[in-house]
Amino acid sequence: MGKVAWLVALSIIAVPASLVAQNDTSQRAMVFFDWGKREIRRDDQEALDRIAEQWRAQPGAHLVLSGHSDKSGPGWANVRASKQRAKAVHDYLMEHGVPSSAMILQAFGEQQPVVETEDGVREVQNRRVEISIVAGH
Numbered sequence: 001m002g003k004v005a006w007l008v009a010l011s012i013i014a015v016p017a018s019l020v021a022q023n024d025t026s027q028r029a030m031v032f033f034d035w036g037k038r039e040i041r042r043d044d045q046e047a048l049d050r051i052a053e054q055w056r057a058q059p060g061a062h063l064v065l066s067g068h069s070d071k072s073g074p075g076w077a078n079v080r081a082s083k084q085r086a087k088a089v090h091d092y093l094m095e096h097g098v099p100s101s102a103m104i105l106q107a108f109g110e111q112q113p114v115v116e117t118e119d120g121v122r123e124v125q126n127r128r129v130e131i132s133i134v135a136g137h
Contacts, residue, residue, distance in 0.1 A: 048089065051093070056097065069082045070110065089129045
């Protein structure tokens with residue numbers, strides 16, 4: 001198994017500009033997770049299969065997997081959960097033909113919520129991995 005590169009965000013990190021196409025025509029998907037879980041839900045597998053197919057159709061493209069969590073635990077645990085969820089998506093995509101070298105993993109913890117909540121609140125929309133296909137050069 002190849003090495004996995006991590007960008008762990010304690011503050012916002014941007015994907016390197018060299019990986020982003022001029023007009024950002026990247027394709028995106030989101031996978032959501034049950035509280036305290038890192039397993040891919042059955043209803044999200046089809047979306048990941050489509051992402052793998054779209055990646056195969058774009059030679060040189062990279063997948064950026066950005067893990068996120070809600071604010072239901074301490075910050076360190078939320079970063080860990082976001083890493084584990086991004087890794088679960090990584091592993092699923094590897095099993096479906098995307099090499100590890102084509103993926104960039106990021107872990108944002110609770111830093112970039114879709115839905116703003118108070119600390120301690122469980123919010124499924126914040127427990128997610130965002131997947132972007134970024135055109136290669």
